[in-house]
Amino acid sequence: METIKEKRKKLTGSKAMIQALDQEMSRDENIFVMGEDVGKYGGIFGSTTGLYDKFGSDRIMDTPISETGFIGAAVGAAAEGLRPVVELMFVDFHGVVMDQIYNHIAKIPYMSGGNIKLPIVILTAVGGGYSDAAQHSQTLYASFGHLPGLKVVAPTFPNDIKGMLIAAIRDDNPVIFMFHKTLQGLGWMDQIDASLGPVLEEAYTIPLDKAKIVREGKDVTIVGVQMMTVQALKAAEKLAEQGIDAEVIDLRSIKPIDKETILKSVEKTNRLVVVDEDYYSYGITAEISAIVASEGFKDLKAPIVRLAIPDIPIPYSRVLEKYVIPDSKNIIDSVKKLVKL
């Protein structure tokens, strides 16, 4: 164990991504990155910093704002045997290019009867909480999770970010890799502890279909993704002071979703809170509730609680935005009511 510990270094989410890309691109020359401002700028949210200097403009390619063009081009390049990693700066910008994603990237492998493989990774930044308003603050986890043919992951901690990005690059299926802006550890945003963590130096993979129990507990299960996992852990600490022992699951994979880990946890705690930084209706909270209601109904001692952004676009003004994005206080309040039931 000691030797493994020695090989770990503290990295931010951003540095973990860069290390993953660096190691994979060094290993396989078929991998290349393209996207807006990924070159000299190093990615608006620091996903490629320094890689342009190392790999040059042939493998770290700045693109025009031609999103249908360059994401569509990933299909052709992947079909020809390359392994494109494409960044589309904000998840909100996918509206422009959804045809390429949901009619082509997601469906061609299936429609070809498995004869065409599309090893494409789409990197995109998600999340709000800094007043970037309705067109730059969404997560849209569920919108992508809804589409058959795409793997969708949203890791929280640096070690998972690195391992899941490497797994995504090595996977022969298209993967939407969502990274949360606040978890990148960027100097110009909120600095939070969760954005820095020990990361194994060598290349390694973490499965794209497994959730992770990040805090064990017996009284209630709280499932979160990215910043909602961070909020859930914060809530769990406070709840512990009041004698409530919460188990926190970091979902990590939106699709495929790890039913087993969730169901097992609910079997133990008999209570479930799902927290999501995405919209309420038809979202992750609904999906997980449906799974537990269908397959773990006998284990529930109380109704499931769903905390998510109400069905409104994300407002700009700080007071309004704060009101709609769930936080640790909302979780604590819900759990306290729930354990009494």
Next chain:
Amino acid sequence: MKHTYENHLLWVYRAMKTSRYFEEKMEKAYLEGKQPVFNIGAGPVPGEMHLSNGQEPAAASMIVHLTNNDTVTATHRPHHQAIAKGVDLKKMTAEIYGKKTGLGKGKGGHMHLFDPSVKFSCGGIVGAGIPHAVGAALANKKKGTDWVAVAFIGEGAANSGAFHESLNLAALWNLPFILVVENNSWGISVSMKNSTSVSSNDIRAKAYGINGYLVKDNDPLEMYRISKEAVERARKGKGPSIIEIETYRYLGHFQGDPELYRPKEEVPALRMKDPIVRLKKHMLLENMVISGEIQALEHEIFKEVDNAFDFAVHSEYPEPEEALEDVFC
């Protein structure tokens, strides 16, 4: 006021100067609560801030030819266009401060300003405003008016699908539509040279069988002349135009942009050719105006902008629950 050339130029000066003073004040206001450590979400004006200092001629010298009946759709860098279009400055500033008295009751923010009373809108998705203006032009034509619609974009948007689809529609339907491309040379960090297969976007007009114009070196007078021609043509049913203006972006893509991608000497050289200073000199040299009049005008501008900021700062924030309103009417 008579629509003389002199009056028009003074109007252009006023619009440019108002925008410049507004943005210089906004630049400072934005940094409140963000020093010594910059944090994009902190302070009374949080979120992204895209300032247009240097790009004023693109907006003012075009919009001087428009009325409240004409539509403008603008970009994520919208202040100069909004101010020239006559968007209520108090409500606009309040919106940027996230206040209840803002244009969108604090829901939109700096990239999402909507003032239907002067037919102004903007948005945070590059190129998305182009088809909206085409639609307004279609409505103008259907209604038999001589109203026009103008879409402002940056040169980066000229490589989006929306640009090409919209121009084909506008040309096909012979709509009263004008596309102004503010070419500030940079799409965030990617230079025009590295993003665009042609040297300027007016050339692309040929592909749609419409008129293309190029205004060099951020010249407010040339922009005035060419915009006048394009607007008159559109009003007379002679079809759409593209105007590309070579303009200057003095500041980063957004405030906080480290700008490591562009040469340090670029901006000081551009500032030497400041279009507002150039227009003022021209008007004084040609005896269109005396310096006392300019001073009085500037005094008025400062007061108007200061009042707008006071209004915004002293307005109330919305109640949290108001977040739930306005999804449906």
